Amino acid sequence: MKAQLAMRLLADLMEWDETRATEEFAWLRLMVGAKYDHYQGYSPGARFYVNLLAWLGQFARKDRTTAYSFLRKQLVFVSQGEMHHLVDLTMPVLLRCMRTEVAKQLGVPLYRTWGNKAAERHLELIGIRTLYVGLSDGAKIDIFRRDNEGRVSTEQVVAASEISNEKWKKLNEALRERLDKRGFCDEAAMFERVCLIDDFTASGATLIRQNEKGEWKGKIPVFCDQNQGRLGTSLTADCCIHIHHYLASSRATGTVDDAIGRFRVATGAFRFESTFSAILSNDIVIDDNGPADLVRLLKDCYDPSIEDEHLKKDVWYGYRACGLPVVLYHNAPNNSVAILWATSGPRHAPPAHQMRPLFSRKKRHADHG
Known part of the structure; x- marks a missing residue:
């Protein structure tokens, strides 16, 4: 038209x-x-x-x-350019978390890690022994890799969270080569950080939740269950699972942190950290207290x-x-x-309103948001 x-x-x-x-x-x-x-x-x-x-x-x-x-x-419409900018912001966020970990291990303030040869060398090692995993097709993991060319190797990036035994073998072999090339010949070829990356979380339920039976469900518990047996082989014994989203609701940030804390107490395996490129203000939320x-x-x-x-x-x-x-x-x-x-389905029965969407939605498998 x-x-x-x-x-x-x-x-x-x-x-x-x-x-x-x-x-x-x-x-x-x-x-x-x-x-x-x-x-x-x-x-x-x-x-x-x-x-x-x-x-x-x-x-x-x-x-x-x-x-x-x-x-x-x-309406908050996140354009492709805006989402790609959030992808660009990811590595600075991840690096600050790594630097904070180095500062804690060395017992120095964060600002003292800059210009500190020991700290910079340790930070380089963590960077090499970090694996980046896309949790969905929305993770834009290909864009993330291209944006960080020279800092992140192709062999450090995995497009899907279900990683086969053969793939793990190749990842660790490539890690061994990178460590040797950078002068870390005495360091074990095991990943000490795994960054699980996705585009958006609104409720946190897809990521991690506990059902009525007390069972843990979601992408984090599934990844941990699949890979807990790799601690001490493919992954270091104190491996950190770092979950990063490009965008999140304010509600999701609190929900995810709380659930991860309880999950770690229940399982006792892995360390966890969660970060976000941007967080939507709670002021945008519409509920019963909104305009009548x-x-x-x-x-x-x-x-x-x-x-x-x-x-x-x-x-x-x-x-x-x-x-x-x-x-x-x-x-x-x-x-x-x-x-x-929303689009009214075949079960639509008057007098219910027949809904027509402004932005028609494509459903995804196991879509919980």
Whole structure:
């Protein structure tokens, strides 16, 4: 659809006068060109304006202003360029954690590690004996590797968290070669840090959670269970599992740290550390204390047919009621409010509202957010 035609239809739908339309179109041109038209969840040839008209058109006349205001003032759309910038910020965060560990081991303040030959040599060793593992296709592990060419070897980067015995053998053999080449011939060819990297966490549930039976589930427990037997062989006995996300909700940071602490007490294996390139402020979260007109819209324009065994019931605030107004350029998280991403399913039964998404979502296996 031509942008000019779309804007005329939008002005008619929203009943804007010429002054208001001029103001809104200026903002839309900027945001659509810079962000919204580049959403990768759209079908081939589809563009934002078509979805916007369909999305606004599903609401009653009195609710369209509320819906548009939500888009205009509260939506957080993370573009590809912004996400790649968060990838760029990862290594400085990881290096500071490594330097902090060196300072603690040497018993000196952090600032004293710069220019300290022993500290710098120790930091170099940790860097060589660190393995970087992508937890999902969203981890952008290929971009991370290219951004850190010269600092991180190709043999230190693994695209998936399930690592075969043969792969571990090759990783350790390559590690031996790097250690010898850098003058660490007496050091064991074992990884002392494993950095598990992913793009976004909103609730922390996909990462680590404890079910009703007290069993630990999620990507961290699975990785630890699969590799605990490698302590003392492929991994050092005191190996640190460092979990890093490019972006996280404020809620997830606390949830993850608390769960990791309890998991370590329960298992007694591995050390843990968690970091983030950026954390979303809790101020953006939408819940029952939010604007009354928006809360009413989220609940009234909701269709239970979107629910499944993972989402559970009444997820107008998204999975686990995270209440986020967030969309990532490659997908819309199910932790965001449902009116952004939900499509009514075949079980849709009037009088329930038939939901049409602004940013259609692609489901992923074991999607918990």
